[in-house]
Amino acid sequence: MIGSSDLEEDGISIEALEIELHKGLRPILFYLIPDFQNPTGSVMSLAKRHRLLDLADQYGFLVVEDAPYRTLRYSGNELPSLFDLNPAKVLQMSSFSKLISPGLRVGYAILPPAIAAQVIEFAGDTYINAPFLNQAMVYRFIQKGWLDPHLAELKKLYSQRLDSLLAALDEQLKNKGIWNHPQGGFFIGFTTHQDLEIAELLKKAERIGLQLSDGRGFFVQGGQNFIRLPFIFEGMLYGILAVLLSFLMLGLLGNTIRFEESNLLTYYSNLQLDRVFAAELIITTVLAVISSFSAVQQYLKGKLTVN
Numbered sequence: 001m002i003g004s005s006d007l008e009e010d011g012i013s014i015e016a017l018e019i020e021l022h023k024g025l026r027p028i029l030f031y032l033i034p035d036f037q038n039p040t041g042s043v044m045s046l047a048k049r050h051r052l053l054d055l056a057d058q059y060g061f062l063v064v065e066d067a068p069y070r071t072l073r074y075s076g077n078e079l080p081s082l083f084d085l086n087p088a089k090v091l092q093m094s095s096f097s098k099l100i101s102p103g104l105r106v107g108y109a110i111l112p113p114a115i116a117a118q119v120i121e122f123a124g125d126t127y128i129n130a131p132f133l134n135q136a137m138v139y140r141f142i143q144k145g146w147l148d149p150h151l152a153e154l155k156k157l158y159s160q161r162l163d164s165l166l167a168a169l170d171e172q173l174k175n176k177g178i179w180n181h182p183q184g185g186f187f188i189g190f191t192t193h194q195d196l197e198i199a200e201l202l203k204k205a206e207r208i209g210l211q212l213s214d215g216r217g218f219f220v221q222g223g224q225n226f227i228r229l230p231f232i233f234e235g236m237l238y239g240i241l242a243v244l245l246s247f248l249m250l251g252l253l254g255n256t257i258r259f260e261e262s263n264l265l266t267y268y269s270n271l272q273l274d275r276v277f278a279a280e281l282i283i284t285t286v287l288a289v290i291s292s293f294s295a296v297q298q299y300l301k302g303k304l305t306v307n
């Protein structure tokens, strides 16, 4: 059975969860995004982190901490992750799609040793074939020492975009709804005072080159007056371009991918990936250039604004 929890400004409602547990609910896994939640950007308070982990101990469930936005903090102080607080009870996951470039779809999980083998086997049976080329890109990116400076760049860029969107909301939409002021992540959650004509809104947004999601998709019930506002949009396009171009350079320079000290699998160690690598990168780079070009055109025409 799958259930849901109410979300408050400082994370999930622990009271509501406690009531359900008292009534007899016995979860096996509890999934949440404690840092810069998607879609609201909210962060779970330290007190709630402790209370959730106490409940996990008391009622014997595991907690899945999905943390792809955790490192993307632009201001304020980091709180300990759930995994830091109780590694025996928490499965922590993250995604390089958020940390290096969208579309990579390479992530990782840090698991309690007791269940690691089971999860690895289940994952293998589920996805059949991992994206080896993308894993190779991530490996190379980290091995080259590019991740930390790249994250520093992303933080600078995204925090400026966050500030611009907050200023634009203050200036233009003050009487139309309420929103939070996240200190990181990708999203601001905007709740309008009145229900929205969602289909109409999505169409209008698309006409000006903005792809919004139907707010109802984020809720079990309701969401008629909710809009998730991503503030990193153009950065993602330039990010794709920059990363693909750097990989392309690597491919073209005949920089064969070899993984001597890799625990990322002997799979790669004997593969000469450079030709496939270069071909795939040329195609994806051309696509990225085309899509960036159209975004830049729209930007120059002043169309990429929030109305």
Ligand SMILES: Cc1ncc(COP(=O)(O)O)c(C=O)c1O
Binding pocket: 033, 038, 066, 067, 068, 095, 096, 097, 098, 103, 104, 105, 106, 107
């Ligand atoms: C909280 C969270 N977890 C996981 C993902 C998926 O990441 P990936 O791009 O690696 O599939 C997303 C993507 O939007 C996300 O917001």
